[in-house]
Amino acid sequence: MASAVALDARGRAFAAAPKKLKPGMAAPSFIRTGLDGKPVDLSRYKGKVLLIDFWASWCAPCIIAIPHFRAWQGQWGERGLQVIGISMDDAASDARAAAARLKVNYPVVMGDVKLADQYGGILGLPVEMLVGRDGRIIAIWQGETPPETIEKAVRAALG
Amino acid sequence: MIRQFCAALCLALLSVLPARAAATDIIPAAALIQPADLAGELKSAPPIILQVGFSKLYEQAHIPGAIYAGPGRSDEGLASLKAQAEKLPRDAALVIYCGCCPWNRCPNMGAAYTALKTMGFTKVRALYIAENFGQDWVDKGYPVVRGQ
Numbered sequence: 001m002a003s004a005v006a007l008d009a010r011g012r013a014f015a016a017a018p019k020k021l022k023p024g025m026a027a028p029s030f031i032r033t034g035l036d037g038k039p040v041d042l043s044r045y046k047g048k049v050l051l052i053d054f055w056a057s058w059c060a061p062c063i064i065a066i067p068h069f070r071a072w073q074g075q076w077g078e079r080g081l082q083v084i085g086i087s088m089d090d091a092a093s094d095a096r097a098a099a100a101r102l103k104v105n106y107p108v109v110m111g112d113v114k115l116a117d118q119y120g121g122i123l124g125l126p127v128e129m130l131v132g133r134d135g136r137i138i139a140i141w142q143g144e145t146p147p148e149t150i151e152k153a154v155r156a157a158l159g
Numbered sequence: 160m161i162r163q164f165c166a167a168l169c170l171a172l173l174s175v176l177p178a179r180a181a182a183t184d185i186i187p188a189a190a191l192i193q194p195a196d197l198a199g200e201l202k203s204a205p206p207i208i209l210q211v212g213f214s215k216l217y218e219q220a221h222i223p224g225a226i227y228a229g230p231g232r233s234d235e236g237l238a239s240l241k242a243q244a245e246k247l248p249r250d251a252a253l254v255i256y257c258g259c260c261p262w263n264r265c266p267n268m269g270a271a272y273t274a275l276k277t278m279g280f281t282k283v284r285a286l287y288i289a290e291n292f293g294q295d296w297v298d299k300g301y302p303v304v305r306g307q
Contacts, residue, residue, distance in 0.1 A: 116219055
């Protein structure tokens, strides 16, 4: 697979293209305010298995996946699973309405270009990332992924 | 039991998503252009390119020269697209693209294509992005620029 080529408006190489994340790398930390107004500090979840979900309210595959994430959070939260949603909606109100409609039971923050860059570029949705208890990325899924695939990896990470 | 519940819930949720047709339902195969072909055209005779996806995607990476037209799924996005297109000659070579999600799930392309055809544009093509802009354009090594 070729690496991404980034050019500026004059066609010159653009040096600051985000570095792609891969399994084994540390999950980038961030501190954001959640849709509920509470702070979400990724570093505070160390020791947990994290399922980070980049989504948007208009993204059908994202919306299909969320009830699974909600169920897993309820089922496996006490075993150490923590789902975190990062909405790429333009408006927080859209994300908030969708999260309420879907009865999301885990923290959701608003994403932006800076956060997307930290995570290697979010150039399509959905993107899910599974992070182990050691803070290192176990798996990354881009696009519509069978829930069974993610569930199997989550179960394995929980041990 | 949980899986059955989730499946039923998913079907119910899909039924309340915005009722715009999928891109593949509206856009004829003859109007599609493949990424490799558009990348080639960029070197010789670049068409007018309109991005009809979400703004955070455009800001991260877009095709050189592409104009951000707004998401085709929303009334505001379509109004923005029409405003951008209004000043163009109706025989201009246009290419629209999105890449927000898998092609048959894209909420933007079908509506944007229809809007431009309704305005009378005769040379509208749609960039076929099978999975997403990252995998099908950026990761292929085709040129991109960043910024608004």
